[in-house]
Amino acid sequence: MKIKDLDKQWEDGVAKSITFIVTKDCQLACKYCYLVGKNTKERMTWDVAKQAIDYILDHESDMSEESVIWDFIGGEPFLEIDLIDKICDYLKVEMFRRNHHWFNSYRFSFSTNGINYATDKVQHFIKKNHEHLSIGITIDGTKRKHDLNRIWKTAEMEHGIMPKPEEEQGSYDDVVKNIPLWLEQFPGAGTKVTISSADIPYIKESVLHLYSLGIHEVNINCVFEDVWKDGDDKLFEQQLTELADAIIDGGYYTDFACSFFTEQMGKPMDCQNDNQNWCGAGRMLAVDAEGNFYPCTRFAQYSLRSKKAWIIGNVHNGIDKNRLRPFLTLDRCTQSTDECINCEVASGCAWCQGENYDAADTPTVYQRSTAICKMHKARVRANNYYWNKLYRKLEKEGEREAFENRKKQKVLNVKRI
Template sequence: MKQTRAITFIVTEACQLRCSYCYLVGKNKINKMQFDIAKRTLDYIFSEPTFISESDIILDFIGGEPLLEIALINKIVSYFLYKASESNHIWQKNYTIRITTNGLLYSSDEVQQFIKNYHEHLSISISIDGNKEKTDLARIFPDGSGSYDKVIASIPLWREQFPDEGTKMTISHDDLPFVFNSVKHLISLGINKIDINPVLEDVWKTGDDKILERQLIKCADYIIEHHLENIVDLSCFEERSGIVTDNHIIPYNYGICGSFTFAVDYKGDYYTCLRFAKFSLRTKEARSIGNITEGIDWNLMRPFQTYCNQITSDKCIKCELSNGCKICPAENYDSSSTSSIFEQSLSSCKMHKAKVKAKNYFWNKLYTSREENG
């Protein structure tokens, strides 16, 4: 069976931006990964039966801003290919390099050379929230100035090099009114795959769900009226989202920590996801599952391995719309009263429901429109 493992290298905790909604609350210029940590992690990956039995691997580089460490990324990829070749592993061919960036260094010579070297295996997503108004509201520099003008400069080149790549649009309370115009703007830039993510943290205020619902319904109308339904892919209109479920097991959500993802930080500590590293957590200590010296402690992995099989909040169990709800074990842990990943955070519950209502509207309108048009 084809299985994929994503190995996330948190190459730096630094970032040029101070996005208002960023979950990386401990960004700093000090903690950077040294090559030896990455090398020993790859040595471990290539010796761990659970990993090497998998057919595909994603080398996921993240920060902070990963492109600040492009030289290190280059060295890690070279070493990965050396290891894959040395062991004649199928990963020699079946590998993807995935980078999510703020785009500020995208056009630099070093980054462009890297893209040239690995283009065939490379997936780069530039995070741009939408139009200038929305982007400059949230994605700002430490001095408070917006980043839109600097990021937009790299978008044409990115579209040319990666025409199929999408972007992540993060939504928080303040920028909700700009969602529709932002989606329109991204479509005008040729970005057709848009992952719309209301933040998982407890930032939402009364009525925010109604605003999101209205904004997304405008998006639905726009897509259908302009016959873009086969071109534009808005994640929140995923057809399975919110379909009625009748048991504890939610087959389609964010509970993939441990079965798909694996992360390593600058200290060589291992996590199921970067959101369990200390710089991602507001109130809790880092929750690692091992380290480069001792490898994975499989007992610490067990709750993550079984996570998808256990939704523990009665509210979630009874929720008929829970399918597709982006339940995040790390957000659960960070907001939990008992440091448990199983204590469901319900902070963004109403935002999920707003997305489901807009999704329902989209599909009903689309089917009706298709019938009307024969």
Template sequence: MIPAVENYNGLDTTFQVTEDCNLRCKYCYEVDKKPGDLPFEYAQKFIDIILTDDDPINVRGTELEWILQQGLILDFIGGDALMVPELVDKILHYFQYQAVKMKHRWAYRWRASISSNGTLFEDPKVRDFMMKYKENLSIGVSVDGCPEIHDKNRIHKDGRGTMKDIQKWWDWYLEWHGIDNVATKATCNKDTIPYLAKSIKFLHEEMRLKHVNINFIFEDMHLTQDDLDLLDKEMEKSIEYILEHRTDLYVSMFDKGFGIGGPLKDPDKGWCGSGAMPCLSINGKIYPCFRFSPNTMHSRKLDFYVGDVWNGLNHKERFEIVRQQTRKKISPEKCLTCEVESACAWCIGGAFAEKGEFYRQTNICEVHKLQSKWSRRYWEEYDKLEGTKSFDESGKVIL
């Protein structure tokens, strides 16, 4: 398997530029969609806060202090951020102007990132915006796999599938991004299981993707044993295909790290970057990451914010509260001794959105166990074919 696309390191800031979306994807965790865009003056104030606060995420004196010395990522999310390209353009222009004027270390060390559903490239304003920022902009398009499953889950408001809309401008998108650097995000739910292997093949052969980031949703899918048995077979077929195309295909579901083995690697850490990724919501409040923003909460009464554009980051300590929700602290006993625990992901914000408390979701255990099983099998077979060594004498993966 080829290496994953390298991530750009630094402070990740998120702007929720709109709550609106032109699609109604069935598994979307934004449970409370409402028309409404981010006021530009809120974005200006947020940028001013980030540029003038010496420690916006409360990491000075910790092992995360390096984040502040790297670049800045400006991540734009919706809904779909490409519904408001002119607003995103204004925000980026303001950031550049302010950073250069201040001679800030991030003035020439920044990147912008957008996740899109891929149906909006036909708008000339969107394409003009993309061309303007081509050197500093990354746009990832969500494609869930073959049309049978993509068009079942990623749909227009009237229920129509969206695959044809994406394919219409796909060649233009690949040329704009550069085919070697394009990485899609494919989301799986229970309906995906019978199509998993077919979807990976479709994304590689029909959509010409070399990097496929694919994962199951964290919400409870209510899987039966029959579902898990079928998933087991689909994962087996998937790794057979990936092995055949190992020189030009990366699939994140079978990354070497998921076959790691051994419980509780870094027990005093969490899984993701939540707690160090300030997110501005359209309401003017700032959250520890996007999954704490109001339209992802199962109740809008849940409001765990770290500041706002009027008072700055006046609750910075909440960044640290999120970071303190470590594997060791919030894992139930069965996780602490599980042989695949260190390869098991969870979403701290998604869990908080459901119950208003910090806990580790365990409804995804069986899926992760299968993922770890077949990741390990993939790398064992890869070693036989390539004469490499992916595991040490104790059976743990060599990363």
């Protein structure tokens, strides 16, 4: 059975997400990276990986989701391609041998910096598992934007010595050369773009550049950390408005997408009728090199600036449900301020549970960080501009009904893959 045939299993996202932190090392030292504790020493062993798999598959009744996403992250996951290949082979054999309900209802998922993508070992792995693979390569846009943040790590950085800006080596050229092969193997794949304060001026040109590379799905978001300066929201809105003009005037909206523009945002929310937690922490599961379990990778120590890791168990003793319990009761209203709850443009305002925890006054997951508030409101204003302009154009040209039908078909296609 191919992935495209797994309509029922993947519909509505009914999948358990299980993440292996196979390494905390990476070739890059991206300036906006939330992984503040990356290092070359903490790498998962086969013994730890096998124990984690055996525990998870032994507890099938505790993980009743119809499907599973086996996610691999780092650092850079493809630095550990040999281990990953062994893990995936073992998973396939064990799910079959146990007649596990996840057998043939799974995906192996990767977000990679793309540097090692074309190597023989990675390509062998892709060919062997292609029908069950989801791979996203992170490219931030134009060379100017990408190289501003996504720079190569140096030996000096290991000792806390940061290079001067003129000495930084960007990674754009090393990544972009692998984009054609990636798109050939995964034509519908999307990339992930991160926005921080320094690169706001390059949003418009970067999205259009990614379109020119043949990337049709650009998933883009602002960092959740408190890095925003006075005036960033105004510049952000200006860039998004200019991007909206370019997408609509250039007709890109027919075949390309940018996640900054969506009709499902910028409206009031009612806690009685729409009170879900934005984040999946607690319903997900992550395991690190030491065999510790976490409710999400953002609760591992290398992801935290000021708090202690929130460990919910390990491969030897299993999951401590008391440590997990706070996450199972999280919703929008239990962690939001009155201002957030009553905000007239609340829908679509995202948060990261790990950042909430890290930024909170006390070690709690019930205090929502509001660092992106002004950026969300700026996005809403630009989003309203986008849809108002687009629908005026469609109405004038008599194309609105056809556009609505294409949107419905795209939703159906997404569910099928």
